[in-house]
Amino acid sequence: MSLPNRAALERHLPILQWSRGYTRDTLTSDVVAAVIVTIMLIPQSLAYALLAGLPAEMGLYASILPLVAYAIFGTSRALAVGPVAVISLMTAAAIANLGITDPAQYAAAAITLAFLSGAILTVMGVFRLGFLANFLSHPVIAGFITASGILIATSQLKHILGIEAQGHTLPELVTSLWAHLPETNLYTLAIGVAATAFLFWVRKGFKPLLLKTGMKPRLADILAKAGPVLAVAVTTLVVFGFGLGERGVDIVGTVPQGLPPLTAPRLDLDLIAQLFVPALMISIIGFVESVSVAQTLAAKKRQRIVPDQELVGLGTSNIAASITGGYPVTGGFARSVVNFDAGAETPAAGAYTAVGILVAALLLTPLLFFLPTATLAATIIVAVLSLVDFSILRHAWGYSRVDFAAVSAT
Template sequence: MQRFARYFPILTWAKTYDRDTATSDMVAAVIVTIMLIPQSLAYALLAGLPAEMGLYASILPLIAYAIFGTSRALSVGPVAVVSLMTVAAIGNLGLSDPAQIAMAAITLAFISGGILLAMGVLRLGFLANFLSHPVIAGFITASGLLIAASQLKHIFGVEVHGHTLPQVLADLWAHLGQTNVFTVLIGVAAVSFLFWVRKGLKPLLLSKGLTPRMADVLTKAGPVAAVVVTILVTWLFGLNAHGVKIVGEVPMGLPPLSAPSFSPDLWSQLFLSALLISVIGFVESVSVAQTLAAKKRQRIDPDQELIGLGASNVAASISGGYPVTGGFARSVVNFDAGAETPAAGAYTAIGIALAALLLTPLLYFLPNATLAATIIVAVLSLVDFSILKKAWGYSKVDFAAVAATIILTLGFGVETGVSAGVILSIALHLYKTSRPHVAEVGLVPGTQHFRNILRHEVETYPQIVTLRVDESLYFANARFLEDYVLNRIAGDKEVSHVVLMFPAVNEVDMSALETLEELNRRLEEMSIKLHLTEVKGPVMDRLKRSHFLDELTGEVFLCQYDAWIALGQRIKAGAPKGAKQEGLVAE
């Protein structure tokens, strides 16, 4: 039963579900529903899809996550970055028929769901660690700018094409003369109002005596107020007849059951985009989930999160939606509103379903400019150029990776940017670990501790070179260590012992083993013994399965101080270099 519950976390939290928990979840669901309705419509617009697909992507996926997800506060649905990646992926297909575009989006969600489910079953959640936080921060910042720029066409009421910042701005400038004044007024007013709501409405309501909970609910309802007012203004003054573009007819009813396309050509064209959406969506989602879980001393299972998100995307594909993931802003609101279990997401899905059933006819006169304003205000909170300053001050290598990710995303599009981010993250890891920190150490007087000879006053023997290796050894850095050792002893006639300290070495792969064997052989030719100290148990187990320990000219000591004492006594006694003595074996 426990193994079964591993794939169905709902079986765990449902055991203790009670009325108080249900009340907290329902209150959170009301607040998130109010926030999600305009966001769903807006993100569908961003993805280049009909507005109703945003609502459809906010119903079944939330229920699927409630069953399979492990986060108590994560809110799944359409998000800005994934919507941008969706429009870029579909844009590469060159489709013009709305039905074909919708089918491509549905298929993209299905492929992404399949990838995530496969990764979850294979327990590949650790792959998220290969995307460095600075690179992800750079990608999110660039995506926020790109999304905001792409929505300016709706604010000005002009036609703009392109998926890179230079293309968007150039096209916007070329069509600026076609600006619709009424659209600009609505867009600028909506943006200004939404920014004020974010910063000024809650303090104003609190000063009027409202409770914090009520003030929070009304603040989150700010986008809904913008939607209602602009619909009324557009309807009363007939602004759609004056060039203001509106959402138009939104189909009324629950999401229709749908099936993805299984065309091999379409799958081959969408697979890479689906893979990138899956990786970025998972990284964004699991980061939010871990942050919120830590605040309540809870834990999430990254592998099960892959299954939860995969099930959500499959659910989106069979209900007329498009790719979804966990959203940062919605999840924080869900957490702050008091959500206790994933059931809050299921209640939110019910709220969105009711909106799809009852409210869609009221959206006919909703200006696209209002939805664009909602997107702009939401994504600009993602833009954080301080990451550049932090990276520059801390590591020039990290700064170069962040800057490259931002420039490539803005200049060449979101797919190039995210691909570069993945490659740069892996390259950054390989670069840093290919040149491990190696310190020559000596004994701190009066202690049994060994420290860097360049940083501390320590005792050393001219005949002993002790090098502490501060990184696991593998194919990319093994030769670096060999060169480091040989360069250190080159020309030093007094050296008769080289000691490698391995306190931070958790792995020695086959390439590194061969390098150690070669280093041992070359040192033997110089009449220098090679010793190892503080070798960890798993590493020692591996070494015992090879011939390395049989051929080692020196010894393996349990700790560095044992080596210091044994070799020091040997030196003082004038033991010949070729004498072989037994040492202590690592645990």
């Protein structure tokens, strides 16, 4: 039996293609990009895990090995894989339908969901079904993401206010928030509003301010992207210093320190049957969101994305998440743009980011004990509101009344 040549291997392991001509300058660009994305990804990963109803550490676990898997099998040089808001919301909804109350079983269901999603995506890639994405209605997908952004932001208001609120639909959430509004914890509200306002300002105002001080653009960009980490550090110190945990401010608490655990999906036929349709929906939505971002960024540098190989890349990433204590992942819009803008030249930047997250999981988790959940909620709100795009209604109206009706209904 003959061994496969390099060209054949490159079709299945795209990182081999990108490795050709890898220079010191390329390495520097990838490492700098990895540092910036790591700084951004740590608070996001924690926040999105809580959004999915999972322990915060599972967000970190889902941001390590999946990045390495995508770096090996994916075709985008800039796509950053990990937990994202929409998929986290879909994960929470899927597991909520199972009626599970035990946290260990809930986590096991999320791991199984990641495995199913990974298996579906990988099979689709092997059978070259990437072309099916062309038949999906992009206005409907855009409407779905916008609606999800509104729903996610609303669901996080309870953490900003420090109250209890239930509901899976917007009317249910708003009604519950209004009913519990008198119970607002003023300390939590102060932290949540301050963190949200700061994160909104940091997106537009921090970098220009740093540039006015004479700081170099690259360093200013890194510090601006570190805004969420600064919010986490300051609010954690405030809660610790003033003992606000004893005054009703909800905190993250103990986050396990160490390497991601080796886990296995529950291959229970009844559980698989219940999770298969949600896993299929997560796979489709995740693939469409991911490949759209990858193609947009690749076009800016006249690079090429292979949809069939992207399916394999995302599939192996989800399988990697399932065997290391994570939950479903996909390519994130915000962090991929940051990765691109920071100068990532090859998928190796993702592998370097994984190393950064791994170091955080090994060394930094004890520092997160007093982190207020209001800060994580602020991180989610600021991130998802950037996905809300009502202009799609105007564009759809001008293009097609049928598309407008589909977007509006979605």
